[in-house]
Amino acid sequence: MTDLLAATTASTATDAAPDSASTVVHPAASVDHIATPLTDARSQLAEAIGLLGYTDGLHQMLATPRRELSVAVPLRMDSGESRLYLGYRVQHNFSRGPAKGGLRYAPSVNLDEVRALAMWMTWKCALLDVPYGGAKGGVAIDPREHSMAELERVTRRYTSEILPIIGPERDIPAPDIGTDEQTMAWIMDTYSVNMGYTVPGIVTGKPISLGGSQGRASATSRGVTHIALAALRHVGIEPSRASAAVQGFGKVGADAARFLSEAGVSVTGISDQYGAIFNAAGLDIEALSEHVRATGSVVGFAGAEPIDGAELLALDVDLLVPAAVEGVLHEGNAAAVRATVVVEGANGPTTPAADRIMRERGILVVPDILANAGGVIVSYFEWVQANQAYWWRADEVEARLEERMLSAWQHVLGYAGARGLSLRTAATALAVERVAEAHKLRGLYP
Ligand code: GLU
16 A cells, blocks of 8 residues: 555645546655645545555545535625635545535635545544535635625625535535634525525534524534543543643634533643643633633733743643644654643644654544544534424433444444554544445445
8 A cells, every 4th residue: 555655645736637546646756745634634544445455446536535626706895896715615425425524714725625624524424423425615715804794705605606516415514614603504595595495404503593403513522522531531540630731712622621621621721823821720711711702812811821832732731632723733743742642623633743653652642533523423413403304402412422422432442452553543444444335335336
């Protein structure tokens, strides 16, 4: 598998058509060691394929998105001027069901990133046994620079452009970085107006009053917390005596910090995109949330001292939760991590080189496709509820979420333990095996 891995890690945004095998196999390509989310995702896949002994043909299929759409999204600004943004929707795999995955608004969004995120969604859904394939969407826009009216127009235009490939039985978007339940409401409305009837199952992460699920907004953070507490106990640390650092105070990090602290974990460090803060005695998360609501950032919080972002990742804590973006734990800083357990709230926060370094240092890394799967699990519950027009109580949602997270944790732990694998390799192999099994049973058409 080494050749294929070398070839895939050399693949860049300039790749030819994604459905051509040449995207994956360039035997003569020189390997450049600049890690991107896509090279990371493909090297994780290559490792799982090697372990499972699968053929190059199957490897190529799983390394390559099934379908991808790039769209130009013109926006009429409130000022009257017009701007153009680039958008994408990548559907990585449909073998186990409709494609599923979030929609990201960030200036750095690009096709390769969306391809990686779509692949991770396929593994996440398979690992947690929700009946979906994987997809991801993105628009290269900074939502902080736009009014609500502008964001509404961008969202509706992007939705119109991807309309032919989405649908409750085809591909179901959800929130991700830079998008929220209001974004989902606009997508649902745009899709429904075009269909001529209301289609609540077209998106998940909707407002509850439009058919969203109880517990969806905090589901990723709840799932991260269930896994973090289980992982701490697994390494012999009682959560009520544990300390934690959380990178990111957005959709995942903020509630994860709150739930961890409610569980008795002392959260001593938190960062966001503007800076980082530290308090050895534990941060008051309630008061910090109040400060963030008022100022828009953790910076300047009175109950803490400022530190820099690099220091946050190297804090002397039991648990580190990277809950921001990809590639933050890399070859250059993995040796500085002092946590005993890393639980990935973000997608793809650890590069393969950092994985190796932390493994050698005895750090337990719980991979994204397991740790942050709570969001898509409750998305699945939301889709089931919307399709049946019958809604569950919050306690039912939460009990089912916890049950699925903890049984997946046990499964991955058992598989890894029996084979001497890292949790990431075990989780990826389990997921890839399920997708491959579905693919083989369905067979190739024609
Ligand atoms: N964006 C979330 C993730 O990365 C949720 C996706 C979904 O619910 O479809 O898992």
